Amino acid sequence: MSMGQLLVAGADEFTNMGAMDYVLAVVALLGGLGAFLFGFKVLSDNIEKLATNRLRGWFDKTGKNRFIGVGIGAGVTAIIQSSSATTVMVVGFVNAGLMSLFSATAIIMGANIGTTITAYFSVIADIPFIEFITVFACVGIFMNMLAKKEKTKSIGLLLAGLGLVFLGLEYMGMAMEDFAESQALISFLRSVDLRIVLLLAGVIITAIVQSSSAVTTIIVQMVSAGMVIGDPSNSGVLFLVLGTNIGTCVTALLSSIGANTNAKRAALIHLMFNVFGTVIFAIFLLCWPGFMERTLIAWFPNDPGLQIALFHTFFNVVCTCLFLPFIKVFVKVATKLIREKKGTAKVPEEAATPEKLLDERFIKTPTIAVGQANRAVTRMAETAMESLKTAFDAFVARDESAAERVNALNANVADLERRIVSFLIRISSEDTSETDERTIYALHHATGDIARISELADNITKYTRSCCKKGIEFSPVVIKSLHEMYGKIEQLYGKTMEVFDKKDITVIRAVDNVESEIDAARKEMVNDHIERLNEGKCKPESSGVFINLVGNLERAADHLTYVAHAFD
Numbered sequence: 118m119s120m121g122q123l124l125v126a127g128a129d130e131f132t133n134m135g136a137m138d139y140v141l142a143v144v145a146l147l148g149g150l151g152a153f154l155f156g157f158k159v160l161s162d163n164i165e166k167l168a169t170n171r172l173r174g175w176f177d178k179t180g181k182n183r184f185i186g187v188g189i190g191a192g193v194t195a196i197i198q199s200s201s202a203t204t205v206m207v208v209g210f211v212n213a214g215l216m217s218l219f220s221a222t223a224i225i226m227g228a229n230i231g232t233t234i235t236a237y238f239s240v241i242a243d244i245p246f247i248e249f250i251t252v253f254a255c256v257g258i259f260m261n262m263l264a265k266k267e268k269t270k271s272i273g274l275l276l277a278g279l280g281l282v283f284l285g286l287e288y289m290g291m292a293m294e295d296f297a298e299s300q301a302l303i304s305f306l307r308s309v310d311l312r313i314v315l316l317l318a319g320v321i322i323t324a325i326v327q328s329s330s331a332v333t334t335i336i337v338q339m340v341s342a343g344m345v346i347g348d349p350s351n352s353g354v355l356f357l358v359l360g361t362n363i364g365t366c367v368t369a370l371l372s373s374i375g376a377n378t379n380a381k382r383a384a385l386i387h388l389m390f391n392v393f394g395t396v397i398f399a400i401f402l403l404c405w406p407g408f409m410e411r412t413l414i415a416w417f418p419n420d421p422g423l424q425i426a427l428f429h430t431f432f433n434v435v436c437t438c439l440f441l442p443f444i445k446v447f448v449k450v451a452t453k454l455i456r457e458k459k460g461t462a463k464v465p466e467e468a469a470t471p472e473k474l475l476d477e478r479f480i481k482t483p484t485i486a487v488g489q490a491n492r493a494v495t496r497m498a499e500t501a502m503e504s505l506k507t508a509f510d511a512f513v514a515r516d517e518s519a520a521e522r523v524n525a526l527n528a529n530v531a532d533l534e535r536r537i538v539s540f541l542i543r544i545s546s547e548d549t550s551e552t553d554e555r556t557i558y559a560l561h562h563a564t565g566d567i568a569r570i571s572e573l574a575d576n577i578t579k580y581t582r583s584c585c586k587k588g589i590e591f592s593p594v595v596i597k598s599l600h601e602m603y604g605k606i607e608q609l610y611g612k613t614m615e616v617f618d619k620k621d622i623t624v625i626r627a628v629d630n631v632e633s634e635i636d637a638a639r640k641e642m643v644n645d646h647i648e649r650l651n652e653g654k655c656k657p658e659s660s661g662v663f664i665n666l667v668g669n670l671e672r673a674a675d676h677l678t679y680v681a682h683a684f685d
Contacts, residue, residue, distance in 0.1 A: 149288025156281025190227020200232035201368035209478035212380035235330035254280025267551035319360020329365035341422035352409035394436035508577035
């Protein structure tokens, strides 16, 4: 039957069956797809909330072990149900200098495996009792409305999302059954014999939808309803599935625009992995046109949906196994194709700029974004303490020139504070968990206290200038006591960062103990100074400088204590 004959036959059938039947079928398909996609977003968002610390910890464990990287990629993607989202996060980590290209490549490979799980929801939707799961949509909503605990609310939304997923699949299945009754449509789908057309269709549709999981699920629904895409004798429908794996790279490629060189390389590696895998499998299927009939159909003759889901998994697992030993080759090729711009220095991980640490790519995954904000606040604290140390050492050494260095460090602290606050506000606009919201609240308070420490460093430079101008000097005994006091401040900083980075509130008691020692040291030093004044051992003009200096050091300790207590 020619294309013209198919269109004529379709027009006749459209007239016989009635336009309303097709309109209702299209409405059911679109409504089911909408419920499915929304349900999956609600489901994955709330699984992510319940796995907040674990998800963040997984990304922190990325290292040189490629198998761990694949496992992390597969696990995270299975939770958030989007290889595109995982890859975008990976591009962000690479852009921030927090992940090597080697680790990123392994995670990207794992993400392609994790994303295949979605199709199996469509497969198990055919099991009779699955229809009862749609009731979860109602049960979950009521749980969310009536519960008081955040965890219970998240569980309720998780169940509601799961119910919507299967409700959407039910409606899509009903629509596909209606379309399956159209002989003209069936004939048309079977007549698409050009496998390159099917492959390109998979690329284009997925690039538009930006979800290979959603497109593969629709394909599973179509074949489960009895609709045959392409000629089974030459595995036509499998080329459509192959195309989805290339189309899903579009999101990561778009996210790499404006990123640094390494981030662009990570996006390119994602594209290379999927393109090379597709080419290899396309050649394999062309050389063995009967692959689908002799394997998938022969082994699972009565379950076409399972056939597609299994092939999707088989493709990604095999490609990962094939390419995993060649990760360094992928990195080398990407490095050759995308070269560093002339004059661009390589930025080490510890020197990653604030705008890269607080990359907007992380915003859509709040738990990861909060972790990045935490890293930025840690950087801010390090910079503020470096400023305080520079100012203190300059005071002891009577070095006025250090003021310029202190001013530069303080400018960095102020810039970090502005960026962090803006980033935290943007995270809060997303659907964050109660745990993440508490951390955001604590980070807001911490940035303010850290900024005050840098201001105290600026005060100390003024005391240095005053000493040099007035010729004020302090005895070795006083200098020694100042060093001892500052040593306790550094000890306090270490304890505070234990609370801050590890969220270990059991250390707060130790923080309070050290802070009390610093308070006592200030009182003792002021009393000793007054005694020396009375004995004529100190000049009166030194009082203002000395008392203000130890007072500022004590205030710095207070602010460090406040940072620790922000997480109490």
